[in-house]
Amino acid sequence: MGFFKLSRRDAMTMLIFIALVLLAPIWLRPFGAAYPDLLQKFAIFGLFAIGFNILFGLTGYLSFGHAAFLGIGSYTAVWSFKLMSMNVIPAVFFGTLVAGLFAVLIGYVSLRRTGIYFSILTLAFAQMCYNLAYSVLTPITNGETGLRVLQDDPMVIDGLFGVVQEGSPIGNFFGINMQGYPAFYFCAVMLIIGFFISLRIFRSPYGLKLAAIKSNQNRMKYTGFNTRPYLLWAFVISGMYAGMAGSLMAVTDPLAGAERMQWTASGEVVLMTILGGVGTLIGPMLGSVLIKYFENIFSAFNKGALHDVFAFMPDWLENLVVAVVHPFVGEGWHLTLGALFMVIVIFLPGGLMEGFRRLSRLRGRKPAK
Amino acid sequence: MADNIVLNIRNVDKTFGGLQALSDVNLGIEEGKIHAIIGPNGAGKSTLLNVCIGRLEPTSGTVTFDGEVITGKAPHEINQAGVVRVFQTPEIFPELSIIENVMIPAFARRDGAFRFNPFSSLRNESGIREEAEHVLRDMGLLEQRDHHAGSMSRGDKRRLELAMGLVQHPRLLLLDEPTAGMSRADTNATIDTLKRIKERGMTKVIIEHDMHVVFSLADTISVLAQGAIIAQGEPDDIRGNQKVQEAYLGGAH
Numbered sequence: 001m002g003f004f005k006l007s008r009r010d011a012m013t014m015l016i017f018i019a020l021v022l023l024a025p026i027w028l029r030p031f032g033a034a035y036p037d038l039l040q041k042f043a044i045f046g047l048f049a050i051g052f053n054i055l056f057g058l059t060g061y062l063s064f065g066h067a068a069f070l071g072i073g074s075y076t077a078v079w080s081f082k083l084m085s086m087n088v089i090p091a092v093f094f095g096t097l098v099a100g101l102f103a104v105l106i107g108y109v110s111l112r113r114t115g116i117y118f119s120i121l122t123l124a125f126a127q128m129c130y131n132l133a134y135s136v137l138t139p140i141t142n143g144e145t146g147l148r149v150l151q152d153d154p155m156v157i158d159g160l161f162g163v164v165q166e167g168s169p170i171g172n173f174f175g176i177n178m179q180g181y182p183a184f185y186f187c188a189v190m191l192i193i194g195f196f197i198s199l200r201i202f203r204s205p206y207g208l209k210l211a212a213i214k215s216n217q218n219r220m221k222y223t224g225f226n227t228r229p230y231l232l233w234a235f236v237i238s239g240m241y242a243g244m245a246g247s248l249m250a251v252t253d254p255l256a257g258a259e260r261m262q263w264t265a266s267g268e269v270v271l272m273t274i275l276g277g278v279g280t281l282i283g284p285m286l287g288s289v290l291i292k293y294f295e296n297i298f299s300a301f302n303k304g305a306l307h308d309v310f311a312f313m314p315d316w317l318e319n320l321v322v323a324v325v326h327p328f329v330g331e332g333w334h335l336t337l338g339a340l341f342m343v344i345v346i347f348l349p350g351g352l353m354e355g356f357r358r359l360s361r362l363r364g365r366k367p368a369k
Numbered sequence: 370m371a372d373n374i375v376l377n378i379r380n381v382d383k384t385f386g387g388l389q390a391l392s393d394v395n396l397g398i399e400e401g402k403i404h405a406i407i408g409p410n411g412a413g414k415s416t417l418l419n420v421c422i423g424r425l426e427p428t429s430g431t432v433t434f435d436g437e438v439i440t441g442k443a444p445h446e447i448n449q450a451g452v453v454r455v456f457q458t459p460e461i462f463p464e465l466s467i468i469e470n471v472m473i474p475a476f477a478r479r480d481g482a483f484r485f486n487p488f489s490s491l492r493n494e495s496g497i498r499e500e501a502e503h504v505l506r507d508m509g510l511l512e513q514r515d516h517h518a519g520s521m522s523r524g525d526k527r528r529l530e531l532a533m534g535l536v537q538h539p540r541l542l543l544l545d546e547p548t549a550g551m552s553r554a555d556t557n558a559t560i561d562t563l564k565r566i567k568e569r570g571m572t573k574v575i576i577e578h579d580m581h582v583v584f585s586l587a588d589t590i591s592v593l594a595q596g597a598i599i600a601q602g603e604p605d606d607i608r609g610n611q612k613v614q615e616a617y618l619g620g621a622h
Contacts, residue, residue: 005492005493006490007492197487200488200490201487201488203490203491203492204486204488204489204490205476205480205484205486205489205497206484206485206486206487206489207487207491208465208472208473208476208491209473209476211462211464211465212462212469212473214464215462215464215465216462216463218460219460220473221444221445221448222422222424222445222448222454222460223445223448223473223474223477223533224445224448224449224474224477224478225445225477226443226445226482229483230485233485233487
């Protein structure tokens with residue numbers, strides 16, 4: 001099969017994925033999710049989770065510090081805007097590259113330990129980055145204000161070509177401003193490339209060896225493998241995905257703040273991956289879409305909106321229902337997310353993907369009867 | 370001593386706290402032979418194997434393989450040098466399919482300790498797949514190759530272990546009770562397989578309780594008791610050896 005060395009089935013998966021991503025503005029409309037800001041988030045966090053899954057899903061090493069690479073990617077991208085050009089290509093390129101370099105360093109140290117100790121080490125590194133960004137590194141990160149692009153920044157390359165920024169600087173792709181749908185489609189192309197690379201890694205001998213390390217690392221050593229470099233590469237690749245996601249955040253909105261590196265952000269990508277299905281190809285993407293959707297849609301409901309929804313009920317019932325539902329929406333959307341997360345982890349340890357597998361097995365059985 | 374010694378164990382001592390597990394063990398394994406190590410429980414047989422594959426470091430003494438000292442080397446280096454161990458309790462990759470379990474060691478032999486090839490496709494690895502299928506056919510596991518290894522019976526897992534060792538074509542294969550827990554029929558099948566490999570010139574060290582297995586396979590037998598080698602010789606010598614009778618055969622059977 002010619003399609004980039006994929007099997008027929010994987011080629012189909014890839015084509016469906018591409019279609020779903022590119023047509024998202026259309027088919028997500030009924031769900032009220034078809035506006036560019038949210039679509040960009042889907043793509044960016046999808047990329048983040050797909051990369052995270054290459055480490056966590058394939059090797060079983062649970063990093064609690066991947067938000068550090070997200071932040072590093074953002075800062076690097078904004079510096080690329082400030083120093084070189086508002087063109088997004090160098091911003092994404094350097095954001096990914098610099099995050100990868102940091103991943104080599106952090107991974108090299110953290111991978112000396114396994115299990116919970118590995119997780120704690122990565123968490124410590126990420127918190128260190130977060131705190132440094134607020135304190136010692138203020139000249140680079142601009143501290144609490146956040147790093148933004150200013151009118152009088154050098155932008156050497158733009159200067160060479162005589163490109164002049166008017167108004168507040170916006171990232172561009174050779175003249176196309178990275179706002180709204182064009183920005184979404186730029187992120188979407190990156191997501192598709194990222195998904196394709198992940199698919200290829202899953203189907204490669206390297207990916208199989210990572211799965212074997214997850215299954216029984218000791219046996220891998222007695223089978224003749226030096227497992228450390230295998231793990232380090234997986235760590236670096238997933239760090240680069242995170243860096244790319246971080247730089248895309250800066251592409252769609254050219255500023256970077258340290259809160260992107262906080263441990264809650266590291267925890268979020270863990271939730272996304274587990275919710276969708278650890279170690280599956282599509283699961284992490286699903287999980288990130290679901291979480292970002294909940295965050296945006298449910299958190300937008302306030303008391304007034306709830307009263308509108310339940311206005312058809314008698315007043316006493318309406319008040320009761322609103323009182324019950326209210327803690328789960330608006331500011332309380334985390335409660336819904338938490339409940340959903342618990343239900344899935346308890347009943348579907350393999351995440352949403354396991355749910356789909358069970359459904360398709362049920363469907364497959366019925367005609368046979 | 371013969372100069373075709375491939376594995377040379379010299380003055381190996383191993384203590385765990387106050388316990389002397391191995392005391393001054395000297396053993397030379399001849400190339401192309403099947404060498405059995407027998408002895409009562411707790412004699413130090415598994416400790417000796419663990420010293421040979423780098424899982425344990427001896428308190429003193431050295432193990433030389435093919436003229437090179439391997440004590441203190443990492444397990445993967447010892448494997449890459451050509452020493453492969455088949456474990457007693459099956460050490461497999463339970464989440465992977467049976468054929469993948471055998472492809473992994475085949476990759477280790479071809480790719481070495483590390484190779485980064487995230488963009489080559491498993492679909493293009495027909496050579497590795499054929500090697501794995503060949504060994505699985507030998508072991509009678511070919512039909513189930515796509516099943517999960519974790520769901521196999523214990524006896525099948527042991528045969529898979531053996532397949533994983535054989536696919537690496539090691540110069541020295543260390544077998545820790547290869548037939549323990551197998552039915553009589555499976556045991557005989559395994560003996561046949563091991564005899565066939567002998568014809569290909571692979572050196573083997575076997576630790577075994579089953580005397581039927583030992584006497585139908587071994588060229589040389591060493592008897593280990595309380596951490597020391599008390600007798601060594603051809604099967605017939607060992608059978609008639611008074612010390613062995615007392616230490617092992619008499620006591621255990």
